[in-house]
Amino acid sequence: MKKSIAVIKGDGIGPEVTNEAIKVLNTIAEQFNHEFEYKECLMGACAIDATGNPLPDETIETCLSSDAVLLGAIGDPKYDNDPTAKVRPEQGLLKLRKSLQLFANIRPVTTYKALQHLSPLKAGKADNIDFVIYRELTGGIYFGKKTLSEDGNTASDDCVYTRVEIERIAKLAFEHARIRRKKLTLVDKANVLESSRLWRKVVQEMAAGYSDVQIDYLFVDNAAMQIILNPSQFDVMLTENMFGDILSDEASVLSGSLGMLPSASVGSKVALFEPIHGSYPQAAGKYIANPTGSILSAAMLLDHFGLNDEANTIREAVNWSLQNGFVTKDIDSANSYSTSVVGDMVSDHIAGKIPGSAKGENIELRKSTII
Ligand code: IPM
Numbered sequence: 007m008k009k010s011i012a013v014i015k016g017d018g019i020g021p022e023v024t025n026e027a028i029k030v031l032n033t034i035a036e037q038f039n040h041e042f043e044y045k046e047c048l049m050g051a052c053a054i055d056a057t058g059n060p061l062p063d064e065t066i067e068t069c070l071s072s073d074a075v076l077l078g079a080i081g082d083p084k085y086d087n088d089p090t091a092k093v094r095p096e097q098g099l100l101k102l103r104k105s106l107q108l109f110a111n112i113r114p115v116t117t118y119k120a121l122q123h124l125s126p127l128k129a130g131k132a133d134n135i136d137f138v139i140y141r142e143l144t145g146g147i148y149f150g151k152k153t154l155s156e157d158g159n160t161a162s163d164d165c166v167y168t169r170v171e172i173e174r175i176a177k178l179a180f181e182h183a184r185i186r187r188k189k190l191t192l193v194d195k196a197n198v199l200e201s202s203r204l205w206r207k208v209v210q211e212m213a214a215g216y217s218d219v220q221i222d223y224l225f226v227d228n229a230a231m232q233i234i235l236n237p238s239q240f241d242v243m244l245t246e247n248m249f250g251d252i253l254s255d256e257a258s259v260l261s262g263s264l265g266m267l268p269s270a271s272v273g274s275k276v277a278l279f280e281p282i283h284g285s286y287p288q289a290a291g292k293y294i295a296n297p298t299g300s301i302l303s304a305a306m307l308l309d310h311f312g313l314n315d316e317a318n319t320i321r322e323a324v325n326w327s328l329q330n331g332f333v334t335k336d337i338d339s340a341n342s343y344s345t346s347v348v349g350d351m352v353s354d355h356i357a358g359k360i361p362g363s364a365k366g367e368n369i370e371l372r373k374s375t376i377i
Pocket residue numbers: 080081096099251282
């Protein structure tokens with residue numbers, strides 16, 4: 007199979023982790039006889055520095071003419087700490103989501119046996135966590151009208167949703183629930199917000215067409231609590247943009263590290279794949295960042311191409327690396343490997359270069375010297 011992939015490495019640790027995902031994709035291409043062509047483009051703080059624009063038109067065009075987009079991360083503290091900044095890296099990401107019509111952000115939340123000791127939950131509570139968050143990505147408060155009064159003392163952000171916006175993502179979530187454990191949880195704040203009441207109404211109406219799927223409705227405050235108290239109750243969680251942003255960060259740490267989780271954003275055009283973590287500027291250039299979220303995003307990208315065996319090969323290799331301790335510092339601070347060595351190990355394992363007993367001298371030598 008021949009595919010072109012637009013690559014936006016972005017800011018902070020974005021380039022470091024994305025390079026590892028590309029390394030792994032290249033190994034998959036060799037092993038399974040595919041050809042992946044990468045087209046690098048700019049977005050975020052690096053794009054502002056180079057062009058003054060967080061999302062140059064050229065980037066949108068490159069993405070639209072590719073078969074998929076692989077994104078690292080964007081963001082820079084020099085903008086976070088300046089509320090008066092007129093241009094921000096995040097504007098690039100939001101505009102890209104809108105331009106590519108990426109209305110559904112899919113964030114699978116899973117835990118790994120090898121990382122159980124890192125979970126903030128008590129032993130046993132993090133077992134059997136396996137759910138998927140469907141976060142609406144191109145509507146709601148993120149994209150509503152914004153105002154700031156002339157005296158600068160009053161500000162507002164509108165949260166607007168239309169039936170069509172709710173229906174199109176709900177359909178994807180229902181369909182996914184159907185091939186999973188057949189349970190859908192709608193998270194909203196329907197006791198307070200009109201927009202949430204519309205979500206509930208639309209989803210209730212659609213439920214008739216999915217009688218095989220059991221539906222639960224949870225207020226977002228309760229959902230935040232349930233994710234900690236009893237996360238294994240969830241199968242598919244459906245929610246609006248901002249609730250999904252907050253809850254998916256909360257859910258991601260159940261696995262033991264924010265660095266583990268991938269995501270896919272889909273819509274009516276090209277799909278985009280990115281780890282859910284941010285640009286982690288404090289770690290940039292130190293090669294300590296965990297590339298797993300990015301590598302697993304590459305696996306989701308392959309699933310999207312219909313290459314499920316290839317995607318599962320990546321997931322098996324990641325499991326193997328976790329089980330054998332080839333991990334970055336966030337997972338094992340005493341015995342850590344650099345970002346690129348973790349990528350090498352996953353990649354070499356896929357290529358069959360590392361036999362069963364992997365703890366050889368050569369590998370020991372690669373151990374990170376960064377403490
Ligand atoms: C995410 C991020 C973005 C969001 C930021 C960087 C705009 O937190 O993808 O979850 O809030 O959507």
